[in-house]
Amino acid sequence: MCGIVGRFGDGDVVDSLVTGLTNLEYRGYDSAGIAVLDDDLSVVKQAGEISELEAAVAETRPSGSVGIGHTRWSTHGPPTDENAHPHVDCEGSIAVVHNGIIENHEALRNELEAQGHEFTSDTDTEVIPHLVEQALDEGADHETAFRRTVARLEGSFAVVVLCRDEERLYATRQGSPLVLGVDGSEYFLASDIPAFLEETRDVVYIEDEDVVTVSDDGFEVTDLDGDPVDPDRETVDWNPEAATKKGYDHFMLKEIHEQPHAVGQSVRGRIGGDFTDVQLAEFEPGTFSDVRNVQFVAAGTSFHASLYARQFLFDRGIPTHVYSAGEYATNPPPIDDDTLVVGVTQSGETADTLASLRHAQAVGARTLTVTNVVGSTAAREFDDALFIRAGPEIGVAATKTFSSQVVTLALFVERLVKDRTGSYSDDAPALLSNLSSLPSHIETVLHDGSVGHVMQRYRGEDAYFFIGRAEGYPVALEGALKFKEITYEHAEGFAAGELKHGPLALVGPNTPVFAVFTGRNVEKMLANVQEVKARGAPVIGITHPDHEAVTSVVDDVLPIPKTVPALRGVLANVQLQLVSYDVADALGRDIDKPRNLAKSVTVE
Incomplete structure (x- = not known):
């Protein structure tokens, strides 16, 4: 749940890194830090919020055209200066930022300490720069050292590495989000698009086990064996202003007031003019004709939206269960051939929900993701995806995404009924008419006072x-x-x-x-x-x-x-x-x- 950023480009990247971390602070705010390559590798990091890092950066004045940064949500070790990222090797020549958990970090640390490596933090992340250092000492070049290191890691991670002796960024992911932003000859790596949305909307979504190399020659994506990968380059339709407060005191308040627009986006183009038809362009007619049971897997606010959707399905006579994603993968229920497993996740990166959907897929179930993020892991990895189209949500407490999830699920349920029975439910015209009016009704609530x-x-x-x-x-x-x-x-x-x-x-x-x-x-x-x-x-x-x-x-x-x-x-x-x-x-x-x-x- 940490936020990572990286930038390779023209001029000094320090301000851009700090801005990117500020835009990602919703992913973690226990501590923060940056590493920048100029004549040397300069690291500035400390416990506290981004504002405290900004003060430290202003005092130490690092500079360089290549850099990485991190804002932390603590998993291994308390939020201290020592545990803040980036982490470095014994010589301070390799800097690493990491999101996720290295499950075999204890065994790796014991092995590295036995070889003379000295650790200064309690984190699982610190094994990564030492593994790279060890591979370099054994004669590997930087890219090979990075690949060898990644091959030894177990768990969930997104990693970006910067070395003092090379103007390059190396990055990969396994189960944690990572996206590349492209703006001419400048490149951005981040956990989430808002980190660089003010700079570019052109993105490349990095898949698990992809290795990204960014240098003066541009960017290259390969698999773990070094074979070329040709990922799609997309332009996201999010407005850069979505990552700003636009005059509100808090992102949460802004996003509460954005609900009329978000819900309007969720229904736009999906309801026929006479309120008798649901038009989900993602799905051909009859897509859900063989579905007899529905299982929802979700967590937090998305779990509550799923419970809400269960009532829609109950009203239409469709057997439905809602499961906590944290329990589903480890204590799975029976799945029949006619069961559809629906994962509801705002980010499309919720680890428990992804694990649940992967289990369902592994046992042969059909899977559907309901999410807000087009290029997310959930949207790419499973059978089908239905997008809620709420726009970026920065506040940690979800608001507009709940409303948009419920509305999108209501449309999905009507479409499911139509595919199963050949006609919509008797309640459909009234429901669809009132869904169309819902944005104005929300406006009324917001202005009630x-x-x-x-x-x-x-x-x-x-x-x-x-x-x-x-x-x-x-x-x-x-x-x-x-x-x-x-x-x-x-x-x-x-x-x-x-x-x-x-x-x-x-x-x-x-x-x-x-x-x-x-x-x-x-x-x-x-x-x-x-x-x-x-x-x-x-x-x-x-x-x-x-x-x-x-x-x-x-x-x-x-x-x-x-x-x-x-x-x-x-x-x-x-x-x-x-x-x-x-x-x-x-x-x-x-x-x-x-x-x-x-x-x-x-x-x-």
Whole structure:
């Protein structure tokens, strides 16, 4: 979950490296560093955020036309100056940045120490420069030394190496993301496109076991055996402004307000003009005709979006299970010939989800990826891909991608029903019509302004509970997740009917309860509201304001526009995002960089 950058080009690369790291800080912010090649190999690194690295760079003033950088999310060893990347060999002549985990690092370290190598950090990464050094001492040239080193590594990694004696960058990946940006005679290597989006939108996606060499002669991609690889060069359609805050205080707030546009992008060109047809250009008619069961694998917010999609499928009579990706690969369920395994992942690089899909593929299942990133591992590696088209999301706490995932999955479900039965569900015209109106409904929520007024009364309480039924249940889970992610306050989401089976013991006057009303099971939800009110808890209902049966019972209302019940959860979720943001901002939390978390979880 770390961020790596590399640049080879004209002039000094230091500012570009620091900018790239700033753009990738959502991937890790425990420590950061750069290495630059000029007359010598200069390394500047330290614990803390990128701003602290900037101050150190301003003081030491390294310069050069080739360099690498890294922003860290700690896995091996605490966030200290010594554990910050880049890591170097004994002589300080080889610098390495790495994202992922070297699973056999302990055995390699023991072997290298026995040969006289001295280590200065607790990280798994430090074995890499020492392995390169060892190969060079044995007479290998730099490229051969790099290849020998990579061949000895086990685990998940993306690696970029810079050597003092050669103006070249060497890079490879195995299970962790790496992309090459091309701008004339200048080249960029990074974990993610936003690192260089302000410089170029022309990219080459690096595959597992590809080796990239960047030099004055340009870039070359080969396999581990040295045979040429001819990768496609693509132009991404992301706007460089997407990697900036555009006047908002935080990326998260900006991305909350981008949801009308993101959802509009998700449905654009996919709904027929009379709301009777779903047009997914990626799939020929009948693509899903043989699917009888669906298994979702996902993690975090994507898991909640999958639970939401499960309700769409249940409503249409299709057997569906949703599995935590962290459990699926190690504790796999039975898979039938007519099962479709759907991996939902914003980044397309989530390690647990990739492992789950690989297991499903290995046992012969058909696989589909629902993702936001066109060139991601998930999009390239599995049978089919469906893109949510939400645009870059920088804030660690996912917002617009949840809405876009739910909308895209709703379209997918209708298409699945059509392929299976020959016709869309009876609910399809109403659903599709309201999906088309959803961007304007989200705009209404964003301009409502109720959250700040309501939450003045509920900041600083002991705990916060979120409850819902049907599609309101995953929204309750997602609301609690957002709240705990960025406020650091205790929050829990529950299926409303489960309150009496244990959680009710925690309810009292200092535990506000957010109740998500979607229009289904209203009487049962009201009974659950009365249960918590009887224990003295205040209740904030998320519903449309003229729903008198609800508004007359709850203590406060966060309003949402009228729409079909299947989509009210999306609107309720926007209000809950604003609730989390309001409380986190009042508490002075680092909203875009919540402690201990990173955007893309690329290690299992």
